[in-house]
Amino acid sequence: MTPEQLDASDPLARFRDRFALPEGVIYLDGNSLGARPKAAEERLLETVRSEWGEGLITSWNKADWVGMPQRIGDKIARLIGARPGEVVACDSTSVNVFKALAAAISLRPGRNVILSEAGNFPTDVYIMQGIEALTGRQVRAQLVQPDEIEGAIDGSVAALLLTQVHYKTGRMRDMARITSLAQESGALVIWDLSHSAGAIPVDLTGANADFAAGCGYKYLNGGPGAPGFLYVAQRHQNAVTPALTGWFGHAAPFAFEDRYEPAPGIARFLVGTPPVLGLSALEVGVELFLEADIAAVRAKSIALSQLFIERMAPLCARWDFQLASPAEPGERGSQISYRHPEGYAIMQALIARGVIGDFRAPDILRFGFTPLYTTHAEVAAAVDHIDAVMAASEWDRPEYKVRSAVT
């Protein structure tokens, strides 16, 4: 079938119109910042005009601002195979990773290693190293090569922190198998779902997961810098005294008592006052996903990425691109990456043509496939653009070699 025919029979095609996408742009960077759901504008206006402007302080109750972290958390839970009361939407992903790591360490007092892989998303690794410093090196942050993880799990490991879908390559870890393996050694596992939630079917309950954290502004389309989320399995919640003991995690925040008393359940992992504007936009993105069948999302994600790989094959031979993602669809998330020594400049030339992916040092071009709004025709056209950029050496300009603050 042609890309156009595939689009015509796409069961998710109706979602495309729910997003505001600029004319003339092929957006393949929803893995970094999701596109804007059209409804986000109206919802934010409602929050700003009516809830903030008219309701003022009374909106904490009347508009249930106070319940947003749990309400949106419960909606995210449905996307990641968690149960109601196991997820809160709050803080940044980084802060949530900190909470999960600190919680895991507190549950494994005799063990002094937190383990991850070299090349994991930097913030995860940095948070580990920060905890090492914070504990006066009583806890050690250990990085091993990706294929050495399983062998490194031993009785000293308190917590294993892994990203399910790797941010550069899209490689997907077997969550159930690794969780089980770690738990057999007595370790706890923290899954970073930043490139999973909304991208692939996730089953935290099925995997008997301990902790997870993730991002609201990527596949969940929650808006720039959207709040992240934190999952804590029900069995661990009341056993943990959180490391970040802010008033919104208190058993009675409005009793204004002098003594910290953690709220029962997932609420104890809240810290400060909820970021209402960010949560408002995030809720729209999450709700949109709840209308879609995640199995259909996954099927289309694979179709889009297979089409991309197939069309890119001749370009790899012609222009020296190297596939950096697993060729097997079952082993990756919803992005495809290629290595090229001129990757940065090539991406700038593509962006100038309206094909927006991104670049990750040192040489990775990333293309994200977001089934709610990416079409097969766009994927095919993107490859034509890449071919054209290479054929005319459009990337070979000085201005495309100056790195921006954010790549």
Added chain:
Amino acid sequence: MTPEQLDASDPLARFRDRFALPEGVIYLDGNSLGARPKAAEERLLETVRSEWGEGLITSWNKADWVGMPQRIGDKIARLIGARPGEVVACDSTSVNVFKALAAAISLRPGRNVILSEAGNFPTDVYIMQGIEALTGRQVRAQLVQPDEIEGAIDGSVAALLLTQVHYKTGRMRDMARITSLAQESGALVIWDLSHSAGAIPVDLTGANADFAAGCGYKYLNGGPGAPGFLYVAQRHQNAVTPALTGWFGHAAPFAFEDRYEPAPGIARFLVGTPPVLGLSALEVGVELFLEADIAAVRAKSIALSQLFIERMAPLCARWDFQLASPAEPGERGSQISYRHPEGYAIMQALIARGVIGDFRAPDILRFGFTPLYTTHAEVAAAVDHIDAVMAASEWDRPEYKVRSAVT
């Protein structure tokens, strides 16, 4: 002069129209949630429609999302007497208090006490207690009575955490004197400016302050759950390895290295991806303040609160209200509180009349005065409403005695 005459000669009167306030409401709760600047709507629409919707990922550079925490921090710095490069806008107030406390402790390794007063704003105290638990009680969180603070500062104190303006009573601490006293004992001081920034003139540089944190959604009018801010004196910045070591505090966040390397200066205190929507609204609130003369703000704040106290005096005798704030304007911030055993129900009856203050357990009615939008006429009318509520026992209804989730 009558309240109307005072309003007619008010040099800040022109700011009233810059805020969207509902008809028929006298809003005396800007100390809890600031009113909405009209410009916030347009600014958020711009961020959502154009920057997110059209610019998508490129807005990190093109709209300088990446620079927002420092840019807005520098604007807040002008309101609190800090220098450029000493403030960042990010995370919640609670998370920023955690960062400041952890930093202070790391700078005073031989000392094991963090000190505050009983009845301080709960999240400050809870964060202290969380750090006590996190360090395995190597650091002790000590609370003393408000008037015992100065006597409790000794060589064991690593950090003193005080709120400059008390959330219940409005009592204002002498920042310069206490900072100096603590520093003479070798302690560091963390000032919580949640009820100061935008309410009173603050001079962190003049006080030789060490650390401060504060709130964006109260007097700064940054919107519900707005990001907070963190101040770290320049002299301390590079001496601290932050406790929360997220990627946005890295020296080269987009180099994606495996080793944490703190950014030079205030940027190292950033953690996760900046909350762009919340920061957008916050910037509008802060910018509005930069147009006003803070001395004029203070003068009007005192005029409003003195008018309130004067008009309330006969009601205190008549209805058993007790002034809970210092009578001397120089000793308080921009709010006036009264105690009354039926405080909760009375506040509900006032809110039903459109006079919005708030209640703090066990018996405090709080009224905040926000000189950019509160008029003298409103203050006088509010007192008339209170008198009417008491005269007709309007508060004495069962539904006014059922506490909401948020008070």
